[in-house]
Amino acid sequence: MNNFQYYNPVRIVFGEGQIKQLSELVPTEARVLITYGGGSAQRTGTLDEVKNALAANGKRKVFEFGGIEANPEFTTLLKAADMVNEHNIDFLLAVGGGSVIDGSKFVALISSLTEDGSTDGTVSREKAWDALTSYCKNIDSAIDLGAVLTIPATGSEMNSGGVINYSERQAKLPFGNPLAFPKFSILDPAKTLTLPERQVMNGVADAFVHVMEQYLTYPVNAKVQDAFSESLLKILIEEGAAVKADPENLETRKNIMWTATMALNGLIGTGVPQDWTTHMIGHELTSLHAIDHARTLTIVLPSVLRELKDSKKDKLLQYARNVWGINNNDTGTQLDDDTIIETAIVHTENFFRELGLPVSLEDAELTESAIDPIIKQLEAHKMVKLGEHGKNDLDVSRRILERAVTSKA
Numbered sequence: 001m002n003n004f005q006y007y008n009p010v011r012i013v014f015g016e017g018q019i020k021q022l023s024e025l026v027p028t029e030a031r032v033l034i035t036y037g038g039g040s041a042q043r044t045g046t047l048d049e050v051k052n053a054l055a056a057n058g059k060r061k062v063f064e065f066g067g068i069e070a071n072p073e074f075t076t077l078l079k080a081a082d083m084v085n086e087h088n089i090d091f092l093l094a095v096g097g098g099s100v101i102d103g104s105k106f107v108a109l110i111s112s113l114t115e116d117g118s119t120d121g122t123v124s125r126e127k128a129w130d131a132l133t134s135y136c137k138n139i140d141s142a143i144d145l146g147a148v149l150t151i152p153a154t155g156s157e158m159n160s161g162g163v164i165n166y167s168e169r170q171a172k173l174p175f176g177n178p179l180a181f182p183k184f185s186i187l188d189p190a191k192t193l194t195l196p197e198r199q200v201m202n203g204v205a206d207a208f209v210h211v212m213e214q215y216l217t218y219p220v221n222a223k224v225q226d227a228f229s230e231s232l233l234k235i236l237i238e239e240g241a242a243v244k245a246d247p248e249n250l251e252t253r254k255n256i257m258w259t260a261t262m263a264l265n266g267l268i269g270t271g272v273p274q275d276w277t278t279h280m281i282g283h284e285l286t287s288l289h290a291i292d293h294a295r296t297l298t299i300v301l302p303s304v305l306r307e308l309k310d311s312k313k314d315k316l317l318q319y320a321r322n323v324w325g326i327n328n329n330d331t332g333t334q335l336d337d338d339t340i341i342e343t344a345i346v347h348t349e350n351f352f353r354e355l356g357l358p359v360s361l362e363d364a365e366l367t368e369s370a371i372d373p374i375i376k377q378l379e380a381h382k383m384v385k386l387g388e389h390g391k392n393d394l395d396v397s398r399r400i401l402e403r404a405v406t407s408k409a
Helices: 018-025 046-055 074-086 098-110 125-133 189-194 197-215 223-245 250-263 277-289 293-307 313-322 337-354 368-380 394-403
Strands: 011-014 031-036 061-065 091-096 144-149 161-166 171-176 184-187
Touching: 011 018, 011 250, 018 046, 018 144, 018 184, 031 046, 031 074, 031 098, 046 061, 046 091, 061 074, 074 098, 074 125, 074 161, 091 098, 098 125, 098 144, 098 161, 098 171, 125 161, 125 171, 161 277, 171 277, 184 250, 189 250, 197 223, 197 250, 197 277, 197 293, 223 250, 223 313, 223 337, 277 293, 277 368, 277 394, 293 337, 293 394, 313 337, 368 394
Parallel strands: 011 184, 031 061, 031 091, 091 144, 144 184
Antiparallel strands: 161 171
8 A cells, every 4th residue: 555645624414404504514604605507406496495594594695606517617617706706705605516516616716816906806717727727736725615415426525626627728627726625515315316317327427437547556455445445336336226226215315425425535545546547538528529527437438447457457357356246166167367357347338338328439429530639639638648657648548549439348
């Protein structure tokens, strides 16, 4: 196991009906900007529930900013940052899924980056873009932030990072800063019961791939992280099938929500090598073709595993054995390592398919002609040394995408 520091200050408030706790969690004198997405928070009554909780005590002043996209747009978030300064906001409350929380973190970080000489608090686009392209690591102040999670998937409710889209530049870029940790996150699994099936299945897949990219690299004798990761993967396989068969089961929703949080709150990634190749290629697919984020991951991951099976061999065999139960003894015949690994990858593809998700470019109605633009974007965004060894260059990414054109499963 490698050396590490682990820090996570987020208070989690989990369970049905916990939105009422906002009256105790948000400072009573705060000037609050509620941020949300496309309107589901309004339609389902969650927004009203949030506002009622904030009005239950104290002298809070509450403002609203809606319309944060499923892939949060840089230009939209700058409008929210301008609103922060216009109304002297000192607390952001994100109500939604990972995209709303990611976007709100970005707003919290860039609100101080105003135009030189500005008297009205207008945020500088140039400074904000420079901040994003340097992963927001150099920002040293931020607005306080809390979250009410309605879509489990990204783990953003319990980490300090996010991903922002900038369509004008065909860019989708990650960022991270310890100042962006939410002060608290409320996780009410009942809020997920109104989600469309597509969003639920996307969330299961997103969480699954988050775990895989921190687990499936090479062994460093990190027994706690490995066992935790394998348990999370098995829960997602089991509960993904369960929620598809019985979408009204609240107990299933509870396990999916908490598993998604655990998948990317930093714990399973401590002291182990990580490989975010699938995410970086997936971001370009979303940016160029507007494919749901999770669906880009299910398209790319199987081909990443096939292309890199030699460097990932030990972990792939462990994954096959401990997650999928693929064992020579079960068959009565001796399986070679390549067969075991391919069987595990096919099981993974079939799991995604059973959730109704694509596993190839072909499934997303794309052809080999989509590859060159993706490679150009990876180069433009300096994604040229990906992987746990930093050796996944553009040639490797091209081979991954070529494998992803069609599926073997």
